[in-house]
Amino acid sequence: MLLIGVFLAFPAVWTIYLGLTNFRLLGTAALHSRFVGGENYLNALTGGDFLHSLYITFIYVVFSAVIGQCVLGFTLAWVLRNWRGPIRRGLESLIIVAWIVPGSVVAFLWLAFLQGNIGPLVETGTLNTILGGIGINWWLELPMLSIVVFNIWRGTAFSMLLFGAGLQAIPPSYLETARVAGASTWQMMRDIVIPRSRGHILTNLLLISLWTFNDFTPFLLTGGGPGNQTQFLPVYIYQQAFQQGALGYGAAISTLVLVINLVVALFYMRILRERR
Amino acid sequence: MAGITVAKLTKVFPNGVRALQEVDLQIADGSFFALLGPSGCGKTTLLRTLAGLEAPTHGTISIGDRDVTRLPPGARKVAMVFQDYALYPHMDVADNIAYPLKIQRMGRGPRRQRAAETGAHLGLEGMMDRRPAQLSGGQQQRVALARAVASHPHVFLFDEPLSNLDARLRMEARTFLKRLHSDLTTTTVYVTHDQAEALAVADRMAVMDRGTIRQIGSPVEVFHRPANLFVASFIGNTPMNLIDAHVVGGLLRIGDDTVPLPPNTADAVREGEPVVLGARPEYVALRPGPVAGGVRSRVVITEHLGTSILVDLESAAGPLQAVVAEDEAPPLGSEVWLVVALARALLYAKESGELVGAALGGPPTQRTTAASTATLPGAAS
Numbered sequence: 001m002l003l004i005g006v007f008l009a010f011p012a013v014w015t016i017y018l019g020l021t022n023f024r025l026l027g028t029a030a031l032h033s034r035f036v037g038g039e040n041y042l043n044a045l046t047g048g049d050f051l052h053s054l055y056i057t058f059i060y061v062v063f064s065a066v067i068g069q070c071v072l073g074f075t076l077a078w079v080l081r082n083w084r085g086p087i088r089r090g091l092e093s094l095i096i097v098a099w100i101v102p103g104s105v106v107a108f109l110w111l112a113f114l115q116g117n118i119g120p121l122v123e124t125g126t127l128n129t130i131l132g133g134i135g136i137n138w139w140l141e142l143p144m145l146s147i148v149v150f151n152i153w154r155g156t157a158f159s160m161l162l163f164g165a166g167l168q169a170i171p172p173s174y175l176e177t178a179r180v181a182g183a184s185t186w187q188m189m190r191d192i193v194i195p196r197s198r199g200h201i202l203t204n205l206l207l208i209s210l211w212t213f214n215d216f217t218p219f220l221l222t223g224g225g226p227g228n229q230t231q232f233l234p235v236y237i238y239q240q241a242f243q244q245g246a247l248g249y250g251a252a253i254s255t256l257v258l259v260i261n262l263v264v265a266l267f268y269m270r271i272l273r274e275r276r
Numbered sequence: 277m278a279g280i281t282v283a284k285l286t287k288v289f290p291n292g293v294r295a296l297q298e299v300d301l302q303i304a305d306g307s308f309f310a311l312l313g314p315s316g317c318g319k320t321t322l323l324r325t326l327a328g329l330e331a332p333t334h335g336t337i338s339i340g341d342r343d344v345t346r347l348p349p350g351a352r353k354v355a356m357v358f359q360d361y362a363l364y365p366h367m368d369v370a371d372n373i374a375y376p377l378k379i380q381r382m383g384r385g386p387r388r389q390r391a392a393e394t395g396a397h398l399g400l401e402g403m404m405d406r407r408p409a410q411l412s413g414g415q416q417q418r419v420a421l422a423r424a425v426a427s428h429p430h431v432f433l434f435d436e437p438l439s440n441l442d443a444r445l446r447m448e449a450r451t452f453l454k455r456l457h458s459d460l461t462t463t464t465v466y467v468t469h470d471q472a473e474a475l476a477v478a479d480r481m482a483v484m485d486r487g488t489i490r491q492i493g494s495p496v497e498v499f500h501r502p503a504n505l506f507v508a509s510f511i512g513n514t515p516m517n518l519i520d521a522h523v524v525g526g527l528l529r530i531g532d533d534t535v536p537l538p539p540n541t542a543d544a545v546r547e548g549e550p551v552v553l554g555a556r557p558e559y560v561a562l563r564p565g566p567v568a569g570g571v572r573s574r575v576v577i578t579e580h581l582g583t584s585i586l587v588d589l590e591s592a593a594g595p596l597q598a599v600v601a602e603d604e605a606p607p608l609g610s611e612v613w614l615v616v617a618l619a620r621a622l623l624y625a626k627e628s629g630e631l632v633g634a635a636l637g638g639p640p641t642q643r644t645t646a647a648s649t650a651t652l653p654g655a656a657s
């Protein structure tokens with residue numbers, strides 16, 4: 001209990017406290033920080049930067065996690081469910097490798113993969129080499145799309161594994177009864193597979209939404225740029241608190257992120273509990 | 277309404293298992309047909325191939341006058357009831373019963389109405405709004421039946437529908453199925469590994485072993501004249517005694533004992549030929565002293581079966597069994613002579629395992645055990 005208090009509860013409470021001060025890394029405020037009340041929060045909610053970050057983070061979560069990972073993971077799990085043998089194991093291993101390799105390594109691989117032709121000293125990225133002369137500078141011209149694709153690639157394995165377990169739990173006779181009755185694949189999905197996988201789908205959405213929302217890897221890829229096009233909330237916090245030194249402001253945004261996470265979690269758990 | 281014709285049906289699974297080998301089968305329109313066999317004999321594969329859930333490697337299937345071999349399951353107008361019933365836990369009883377109707381695009385009102393009517397016919401009144409988990413095993417089984425009935429299929433396919441019920445309910449459900457079939461007269465194919473169930477419900481049956489059909493006939497025919505040793509050993513509550521013997525001088529030589537040939541078999545066997553004498557434990561008698569035509573044996577174990585007693589014997593020809601009346605059990609360890617009721621005995625060629633001669637097997641005219649039980653009520657041992 002003492003350890004939990006020291007290492008978990010104290011920093012959390014301290015962050016909330018910091019958010020109410022004008023504490024900075026450098027300068028006079030570093031020595032003599034002042035209690036400023038809700039000023040940081042007011043700045044965050046009225047200034048454009050925070051809301052912009054919140055908005056693009058939302059887009060990032062919806063497209064890469066909810067639509068990308070969840071739908072692709074489900075599709076893969078469904079297609080692979082009846083496969084046996086080396087092809088399945090090979091494909092599964094490949095997808096899982098994407099998930100277990102450390103983020104910094106993966107980020108480096110993707111930087112190399114999508115590198116544009118930016119000068120004679122830099123090697124052209126793998127994708128542009130494959131595509132030939134088009135030469136799009138992916139990270140500069142389509143940063144959001146690149147990161148969304150990257151995150152789908154990286155996170156789909158988890159959804160696939162979770163849904164795979166869920167589909168295994170549906171007795172084959174459920175689907176066979178439907179097939180004998182003449183149901184199409186779509187009708188089986190709608191009437192049996194999705195209602196039976198409800199718990200798995202919601203748990204998965206909860207986890208991958210939160211993970212993606214708090215994901216810091218985009219910083220390694222784009223540093224939040226170009227401009228602030230990929231300045232997702234965790235990146236924004238890092239830049240404000242540690243690069244700009246505004247620890248008090250960063251702590252306030254962290255607290256807001258915490259609240260958003262809680263709301264999202266409660267929302268999913270609420271639906272989950274409404275299971276019939 | 278439709279009969280089923282299966283021609284040269286072969287199913288080889290990708291792992292090389294030959295589940296069905298050139299199966300030929302005719303199932304008459306309106307009949308209650310049982311597929312019986314030990315696990316792994318191919319009976320379930322045959323049923324699933326009829327349903328279209330498995331594609332045959334070779335051969336054809338016709339339902340009515342349609343060749344359905346390449347049709348998807350939904351186009352065959354069949355309904356299948358699975359061993360686990362496959363009721364959808366997230367739907368109420370009415371929606372479960374009406375699910376095939378929903379797929380046929382019947383509106384919600386009419387289909388729930390039809391579900392309620394079918395359910396009522398099957399004794400499910402007042403349960404339409406419940407979830408499957410709130411029903412007993414027997415009720416769940418009837419919901420699964422109602423779902424099959426409600427879509428008015430041409431053929432019912434039942435995959436061991438009673439095996440998840442306890443013994444008492446199974447008897448009730450068996451009678452229920454039989455009555456349902458006589459009401460609807462829909463062609464029914466019924467897979468079971470329980471020979472007693474097959475004998476009880478079917479009007480025709482096929483006994484399968486390792487992907488082939490070993491005998492087709494009415495339950496009476498299959499029970500009284502098993503066509504080969506496999507069927508003989510598989511059918512019957514207590515396994516048939518299959519006694520190794522040699523034909524010596526127009527008689528059967530069993531160890532040191534000599535037993536006459538069953539009627540109508542003398543012309544079908546050669547002198548010296550190894551044969552197997554088949555006699556159900558119910559169709560033998562035990563004598564306390566040496567008798568002509570008796571097989572000398574010793575009592576090892578007796579098991580109480582209620583109104584009768586199963587006696588396990590040891591003889592020169594191997595282990596034997598006899599069923600005697602409840603008050604006629606010989607003492608353990610005593611020597612007895614087993615006398616085969618020859619009119620009901622069967623003879624098989626040892627080598628081919630096939631039935632030889634025209635042994636009658638025939639239905640029993642009068643059971644000696646039943647007679648003695650009747651005259652000595654309550655004379656317990």
